Amino acid sequence: xxxxxxxxxxxxxxxxxxxxxxxxxxxxxxxxxxxxxxxxxxxxxxxxxxxxxxxxxxxxxxxxxxxxxxxxxxxxxxxxxxxxxxxxxxxxxxxxxxxxxxxx
Numbered sequence: 001x002x003x004x005x006x007x008x009x010x011x012x013x014x015x016x017x018x019x020x021x022x023x024x025x026x027x028x029x030x031x032x033x034x035x036x037x038x039x040x041x042x043x044x045x046x047x048x049x050x051x052x053x054x055x056x057x058x059x060x061x062x063x064x065x066x067x068x069x070x071x072x073x074x075x076x077x078x079x080x081x082x083x084x085x086x087x088x089x090x091x092x093x094x095x096x097x098x099x100x101x102x103x104x
Contacts, residue, residue, distance in 0.1 A: 007032040018092065018099050022057070025096030033094045045082055045094075048074055052095040062092050062100040 001012045001020055007028040012020045019025055030049060034041050041049075051072040055063045065088050069076045083090040088100045 014098075016099065019096040020098070022053075022096065025053070029096065030094050033096075037090055037093065039083065039090070039094070041094075042082075044074075044078070048072065048079065048082060048091050049095045052091060052097055056095075056097040062097045064088060064100050 001014070003010055004013050004017070005011075007026075009024065009026070009029060011024040011029065014020055019029075031041060034045070039045065048068060051068060051074070052063060055067070055071070063071070065076055065079060068074055068079060068088075068091070074082075079087040079091070083094075092099055
């Protein structure tokens with residue numbers, strides 16, 4: 001598994017740059033990852049990121065958009081505003097969880 005340095009921390013990533021070790025993530029890394037894709041994190045972003053991390057830990061897989069909307073309480077339209085174009089992929093990348101199944 002490749003490693004890279006993000007926000008001064010050495011982390012394990014997959015071939016697409018998604019973090020592979022849940023416990024290596026922290027908020028400074030999230031800010032750096034968001035900056036890499038042109039997103040400045042707001043309280044609304046953090047709500048989604050925290051839901052993804054908690055749900056991933058409970059369910060053992062990264063939630064899809066529908067689950068984030070239905071269970072996390074964030075409307076799909078808002079997810080597209082917060083994480084433009086490919087919200088599922090972008091929010092998972094920033095949250096330090098695997099890319100959701102079915103995401104290309």
